[in-house]
Amino acid sequence: MPVRPTAALPALLAAALAATALTACGSGSGSDPDTLKVSFKQSTDNSIKVMDDYLAGIKKQFEKANPGKKVELIPIKAPDSEYYTKVQQMLRSPKTAPDLVYEDTFLINSDITSGYLKPLDTYLAKWPDWNQFIDTAKTAAKGEDGKTYGVPDGTDTRGLWFDKGIFAKAGLPADWQPKTWDDVLDAARTIKAKVPDVTPLNVYTGKPAGEAATMQGFEMLLYGTDTGGTDPLYDSTSKKWIAGGQGFKDALTFVETVYKEKLGPDVETALDPNIQTIVRGDLLPNGKLGIDLDGSWLPQDWLEGSGHEWPEWSSKLGLAPMPTQHGQAPGKVSMSGGWTWAIPAKAANPDLAFDFIKTMQTKANAQKWYIANSGIAVRKDVAEDPAYTAAQPGIKFFTDLVASTHYRPAFPAYPKVSTAIQEAMEGVTTGDKSVADAAKGYDEELKSAADGQVIQK
């Protein structure tokens, strides 16, 4: 019996469909050699366009200087932790990898180990401006193999912001400079007693706040304890992670005290995933927060054209370094991180991407960026420029903290260690766990996060 003529059609269709489906998976990156894809983190706050505006300006300069080339900006609008996830998924495949990516130094080593990024040493060797970068910044994006994988676009430091108006009402000095943790807690207690309708002290905590809880919150405490030293989390001689000791428990006790005595935001607000936006966009500008342990970048949200303009902040807010636990030397603590521009290993146009980095990092453009995002300069020529230090109140204060700052042990296990810290913090914040239990929980989590590479100190 002959095959019905109609049967040929489905067969053909089947073959065609299968072929398209299969080739769609196997085809090349499909990217255009004249289009540079730049992905970056867009603020989750719709009114904040600092990064968007800055990159739009650079795009214009770059396209003008490189006729025929186009820059495609790919904004990723997400909170930090989801931004990292999204970027990592993009970096896995040549089809989705952009040519240039904005990487937090928090994750860069992890992504280097995964082979997601391209070493930049050959480019850097031919780029005279690289000598302008301060040494600590140069190491921020260095892999364990000694190669450099990113160009930092600034750094940051952390300290205490306080509301002078609330301080005046509570009878506290306008030039407040706490010497110990107890000074900080006592000031918060005074505010709670005398100005009852405000939140006395904000310390980021718990998993919803993510890395902000670990870095602005916990590590600002931990690095100022007796066992703090240079790195209380990681022992570089034995290359092992350090299980929680007394300093770890003391830092947890501080967090517990803040939330148990109701000195902090109510626990529900503290564990709101948008807590950072709440603090910067509402609590501080509206005079509802006494003391905030936070980063140097806050004013970027208050600059003109940023959406929440609040130019008076510099007369309303005071700044003080975070003290060490008992005031022991050096007396103050700061943590530093920052973001870098990196080129994915699977980028289609790496050379063009480095040219774009060079455009962003001319002295003039770099300076413009530091000022726009309230960043701390990592270029010596900018740091020495009076136009930079005078650009904004607070820049000098936070730049001076660079001398007593610490960097996180940014090894591949760090993100997991950080989550374990957040879990311990969350336990004492809600009151579900005692300090001892939370610290024990951390030690157990640490063992699995660090693959058993743990020592007791």
Next chain:
Amino acid sequence: MKRTVARILPLTPATLLLLLFLAGPIAYCAYIAFTDLQLTGQAHESFVGFDNFRTAFGDEAFLNAVWLTLVFTVVSALLGQNTLGLALAALMQRASKPVRTLTGAIVITAWVLPEVVAGFLLYAFFRKEGTLNALLDWLHLPTQNWLFTLPILAVSFANVWRGTAFSMLVYSAALNEIPKEITEAAEVDGAGGWRRLWHITLPMIRRSIATNLMLITLQTLSVFGLIWVMTRGGPSGKSQTLPLFMYEEAFQKSMIGYGTAVALLLLLVGGLFSMVYVRLLRTEI
């Protein structure tokens, strides 16, 4: 022979597509579950056998998520959506047309809303300054932050609110299928409302019950957006069901292999539930 070929050929495109887009990813997932694949922090993954599953059963957070998933499913699907859907369907059989239309419209609106929108609505209902507390306050009853004190019940209620429409539609269709004569005959014989329900209605809609239970269980097991928006699984994991746990392990802690293993276990839980329904209601689907 040629005839068989001619008959099979038209099915080939569908089969190929199914294999490619359905079976393919599932097989790949099953493979990943036995590796230590990470999203970042690792150059090459390796095969680790049953390690991920062993880790899961030794992980308190996993066991907590399993327990919460069971609570969430039983409370919101079996007790909530299922019984409420049946009750609404039964009541609507007797209601006047305008009442029927209005109730139907309201319930179905809740169902049609995207999960995330529904999540925000119920977040606004349950939060500290939310509608529920405003109501309670008005009635001079004590208020509390429901999302903080009873997160798993709050999200269960949200899921009931959202999913009841589906059960209602299934049961309305089933109830319409029952021949009037049988009910009338029972009524003539003097059977009261409860007896008619127990001896006539329920046995006659047995198959619909099984289908409904199975579908809503599978839907509920995979609810993610609703809980994510309302509580993010918090506070301290008190509303962290398996899909949220999976997301955290796979994408926030970068352990794709482990997260996928948990996904397979979730599949197993769904399978177990389905088997129980089929057995209990002795029906072939």
